[in-house]
Amino acid sequence: MTTIIAFIFVFGLIVFFHELGHFLLAKRSGIMVKDFSIGFGPKIFAYKKKETQYTIRLLPIGGYVRMAGEDGEEIDLKPGFRVGLELSPDENVTKIIVNGKDQYVNAQPLEVSHADLEKDLFIEGFEDFDETKKVRYNVARDAVIIDGKIETQIVPYDRSFGSKSLGKRAATIFAGPLFNFILAILIFTVLAFVQGGVVTNESELGKVVPDSPAASAGLKQGDEVQSIDGKKTDSWTDIVTIVSENPGKDLDFKISRDNQTEDIHVTPETVKEQGKEVGKIGVASPTNDSFGAKISYGFTQTWFWISQIFTVLGNMITGGFSLDMLNGPVGIYTSTEQVVSYGFLTLLNWTAVLSINLGIVNLLPLPALDGGRLLFFAYELIRRKPVDPKKEGMIHFIGFALLMVLMILVTWNDIQRAFF
Structure with a gap:
């Protein structure tokens, strides 16, 4: 039980900090964040506040922040759609009911003739489905579309990921790995203060x-x-x-x-x-118990582990790759089981090292990883125009699929090492 709690603590903390980096930079850049998730797969816990749904999911293989405009999700009300509209006191549309109109008895019936829910934010159509009663309403920036039990908030173009400058998009993606390094610095600094000094x-x-x-x-x-x-x-x-x-x-x-x-x-x-x-x-x-030494220890120890991990990556490239060089969730769990026996401070040190690992791995220039996305941004900077979103999306999809296959192979290899 102790190992399970320790694993949840380690995994949750490093993934939370990674996704928190994406989340905070997205918010700072004015990007709408739709989902903040720890884990993948079925939901264990879900909570929605304002425009963001916060979830904890069953499979401990990462996490994600879903930003508006990243997934190609578009809300398109085509001419001829019959919808219901709920209006604010100043007659701005707050709800567009596509299905389930019978549950909104005060909704204004409208047959859509034209709508723009991204830039100009308006909807035109025939009131009461009567072609002699053409009307136009402004749509509130936080309006929602209701399709049965599903509510989807509209995304004004200036709140989408793609509308932001290249610098803001790159900073939002880079913030995830950066926050992993920040977490490591904080942990190593705390360890220096708790242990009373820094080994010299x-x-x-x-x-x-x-x-x-x-x-x-x-x-x-x-x-x-x-x-x-x-x-x-x-x-x-x-x-x-x-x-x-x-x-x-x-x-x-x-x-x-x-x-x-x-x-x-x-x-x-x-x-x-x-x-x-x-x-x-x-x-x-010998130890140095000065305040400056304890503060600087967080940075020097983080840099030490960054250099060590890059050395290992270099050896993997030059010396030949093997699955035994990688650890998946099962491998991390078994390693955590050993670390726990040495006490909480050792577990904290292990968490910092794993956080650095996650940050570096995510910066590798591979599709579906943060480094892969940054590589596309570099390409955009050089060519002065972005890659076709459909092509980029397909590359990331293939990359993600290959990563999932690798994860399965690594996990099976971890299980064999642990139990056979």
Whole structure:
């Protein structure tokens, strides 16, 4: 049960932040957002506020923000349609009833002769279906079309995704991955404050374990190690390397303490790690507990993981691709199960790394991903005109289908690794 809760927390948080980036930039650009969904498939929870429906869905394979004008959805009232109109006190159309007119007894019957529900926002026709009574009404910007039990809000052209400048469209798409990186920065920063400091690679000693070889020899936290057995130490890594390679051997630590140099002899205890003997003296790595170090840690650690992930991607390209290199929802679940055993702080760190992963993967220039859409925007910038929407939509559809096939293969591979 703990693993399930942890998985929902991790998955929900990183997908929520990704979609929140799209959502906030869309709103800021004046784009109507129709759906904000976590997950795909059947709805588990749905809530509508103003023009946006917020949903949680069954399949934990991502999420989406559906913006007006992205899906090619058009509302077309052709001449001859018989509809019912509900009007505001100033006689602007607020509801256009296509089906189910009998439930709106006060609706004004109208046979449509012409309508524009995108730019000029009007509807013309014959009142009471009488061709001698031609009328024209202005349509409210938030008017809805009712088709039985389905209500669809009209989309004025200036509220659609396609009406916005190339810069605003690109920023709205890029905001999803960007918010994944922002989430990672926030998590790493919180971890730095909770843990009380940031691990550094300075050539000095951190906390000394009581009754350890270091404590018994007289080493103290903050001691700057200049050399060990005559070997210069410029970093914590140097100290760890020398100690690990000399289990049970008397080592001469030359340290600086209170502006004075001392020689202290320490004998590392012998510990078995991964089948071989290594030396340990009972000292933790040094930390920097300054406010600036804790704040900067969020950025430096995020950049570290970005570079690590790009290194892995490079190795996948040059060294050959294998499904074993990828993890789907099942693989992430089994990995989360292991991470949970190490505690909540480790789970937070895992969440940050996954968030960076999601951000980078979404920036790959592949159809149906954010990177693929940004590639089309780059093409539009160069050619000075957009790609045909139907062609672009078909490419993204094929890309999405291929991604779903890959997801199924990866998930099956995850199941085999986990249970067989």
